[in-house]
Amino acid sequence: MKILFVAAEAAPLAKVGGMGDVVGALPKVLRKKGHDVRVFMPYYGFLPDKIDIPEEPIWKGTAMFQDFEIYQAFLPKSDVPLYLFGHPSFSGRNVYFGDDEGWRFTLFANAAAEFAWNFWRPSIVHCHDWHSGMLPVWLNETPDINTVFTIHNLAYQGPWRWYLDQITWCPWYMEGHNTMAAAVQFANKVTTVSPTYAEQIKTSEYGENLEGLLSYVSGKSIGILNGIDTESYNPQTDRYLYQNFNAETLDKRPINKVSLQEEIGLEVNKGAFLVGMVTRLVEQKGIDLALQILDRFMAYTDAQFVLLGTGDRYYETQMWELASRYRGRVSVQLLYNDALARRIYAGCDAFLMPSRFEPCGISQMLAMRYGCVPIVRRTGGLVDTVSFHDPMRELGTGYCFDRYEPLDLFSCMIKALEGFRYKEYWKKLQQRGMRQNYSWDLSADQYIKVYEEIFPDAPPPPPPAPKLEEETKIAAEEPKPSAGSTSL
Numbered sequence: 317m318k319i320l321f322v323a324a325e326a327a328p329l330a331k332v333g334g335m336g337d338v339v340g341a342l343p344k345v346l347r348k349k350g351h352d353v354r355v356f357m358p359y360y361g362f363l364p365d366k367i368d369i370p371e372e373p374i375w376k377g378t379a380m381f382q383d384f385e386i387y388q389a390f391l392p393k394s395d396v397p398l399y400l401f402g403h404p405s406f407s408g409r410n411v412y413f414g415d416d417e418g419w420r421f422t423l424f425a426n427a428a429a430e431f432a433w434n435f436w437r438p439s440i441v442h443c444h445d446w447h448s449g450m451l452p453v454w455l456n457e458t459p460d461i462n463t464v465f466t467i468h469n470l471a472y473q474g475p476w477r478w479y480l481d482q483i484t485w486c487p488w489y490m491e492g493h494n495t496m497a498a499a500v501q502f503a504n505k506v507t508t509v510s511p512t513y514a515e516q517i518k519t520s521e522y523g524e525n526l527e528g529l530l531s532y533v534s535g536k537s538i539g540i541l542n543g544i545d546t547e548s549y550n551p552q553t554d555r556y557l558y559q560n561f562n563a564e565t566l567d568k569r570p571i572n573k574v575s576l577q578e579e580i581g582l583e584v585n586k587g588a589f590l591v592g593m594v595t596r597l598v599e600q601k602g603i604d605l606a607l608q609i610l611d612r613f614m615a616y617t618d619a620q621f622v623l624l625g626t627g628d629r630y631y632e633t634q635m636w637e638l639a640s641r642y643r644g645r646v647s648v649q650l651l652y653n654d655a656l657a658r659r660i661y662a663g664c665d666a667f668l669m670p671s672r673f674e675p676c677g678i679s680q681m682l683a684m685r686y687g688c689v690p691i692v693r694r695t696g697g698l699v700d701t702v703s704f705h706d707p708m709r710e711l712g713t714g715y716c717f718d719r720y721e722p723l724d725l726f727s728c729m730i731k732a733l734e735g736f737r738y739k740e741y742w743k744k745l746q747q748r749g750m751r752q753n754y755s756w757d758l759s760a761d762q763y764i765k766v767y768e769e770i771f772p773d774a775p776p777p778p779p780p781a782p783k784l785e786e787e788t789k790i791a792a793e794e795p796k797p798s799a800g801s802t803s804l
């Protein structure tokens with residue numbers, strides 16, 4: 317099957333959060349399973365620092381009165397073709413910035429529709445979050461192209477209808493008061509990234525005002541648990557670690573702890589309980605809850621804490637102040653750094669994720685893969701991926717609490733600290749986490765099932781697109797205007 321992923325992020329090239337992880341990993345697995353999957357993403361100004369991109373575009377088009385060019389590269393270490401949407405509005409050094417984000421990504425989505433209509437015609441366009449949310453609307457009247465829309469984060473819903481009306485083509489049949497709502501209505505299938513979150517978003521507590529619509533479309537929606545890129549994130553081979561290890565050689569892991577402590581300015585102390593967080597500093601991640609208890613936790617224990625993240629200025633300042641109160645015991649790194657993130661997963665004893673809501677969560681799975689025990693609030697995908705530690709029966713993979721209450725988080729962290737004292741049990745807990753299968757294999761099969769469920773309704777796909785070498789030749793020619801083009 318021919319599938320075009322359309323997304324704002326794809327790891328390791330452009331990643332701000334977990335959506336990048338998914339778009340960087342899932343296409344590779346689907347391709348291994350025999351599907352022709354390709355990725356369409358903006359040509360960000362920083363990409364030439366990371367991969368070789370040919371100077372000549374393979375195609376040129378127009379959308380929303382803007383000329384654009386498409387360049388072709390490949391996802392690193394893979395044979396997944398990567399189409400890069402070249403337009404000056406994306407030439408900056410950041411993925412997300414500025415007030416024109418709504419316009420910029422709507423243009424991106426419109427260009428993706430043009431691309432699918434006129435250059436490489438897939439059977440399925442797999443859209444990710446609001447950035448590509450208008451695609452299911454525009455492609456609704458193209459019967460041989462079906463759409464799957466994946467919700468990674470319901471909190472960001474994209475431009476509102478009144479604004480879309482001003483900047484782009486909103487067809488007569490379009491319904492939905494913003495991009496996300498329209499995508500949910502028009503996609504052939506809607507997926508979200510864990511079974512528990514798929515149920516939660518039908519309630520007013522988690523539905524972000526779309527709970528009614530999401531309940532209404534529940535016949536075409538499903539929760540499919542994310543996986544992780546087990547090749548890239550492998551403590552046995554990860555070149556960013558001070559010392560490689562696996563579940564059988566956990567005795568080597570403390571070298572990472574000590575080296576991390578040195579690197580980030582903590583007192584070097586193998587025995588201290590080191591808790592880490594790698595996160596976007598936003599309300600979703602429960603930073604306010606953590607801030608309510610961290611002072612006391614540091615005061616009453618000899619634990620250490622490291623935070624790696626950027627985001628909300630208020631949280632950044634509060635974390636910074638915490639670090640200044642506990643010099644040598646709290647380290648706050650207000651930056652985005654993939655290598656340091658890996659060293660935190662490999663060096664910390666526990667990983668804190670007290671999320672207010674969590675569609676799936678990639679970080680807790682990465683933490684477990686690196687022998688770092690998760691402390692999580694039981695919400696969304698955290699329920700589906702972390703289970704209660706029961707030392708007597710040797711079950712479970714982490715420490716969990718239910719209510720979004722400071723006391724509950726505090727007592728959960730104290731339990732983890734106590735558990736850490738019993739080294740043999742702790743080691744078994746780490747090993748159970750490391751041996752979990754969080755690879756994309758099972759989830760990729762579920763996505764294939766979703767694609768196959770909608771595919772029989774479509775007419776047979778058009779004749780195969782030209783081979784890649786031929787596509788390059790086509791690039792040299794001027795694009796021909798084609799029927800069915802709907803850009804403005």
Ligand SMILES: Nc1ncnc2c1ncn2[C@@H]1O[C@H](COP(=O)(O)OP(=O)(O)O[C@H]2O[C@H](CO)[C@@H](O)[C@H](O)[C@H]2O)[C@@H](O)[C@H]1O
Nearest residue numbers: 333334335468595625651652653654657675676677678679
């Ligand atoms: N400062 C920093 N430096 C380096 N790396 C950093 C970093 N901050 C975050 N990261 C990395 O970004 C990723 C975060 O992924 P998550 O899935 O945990 O959350 P996110 O909310 O971004 O994703 C959303 O989409 C994903 C994918 O569907 C869902 O799992 C999730 O619940 C949803 O909120 C991890 O790979 C983490 O290591």
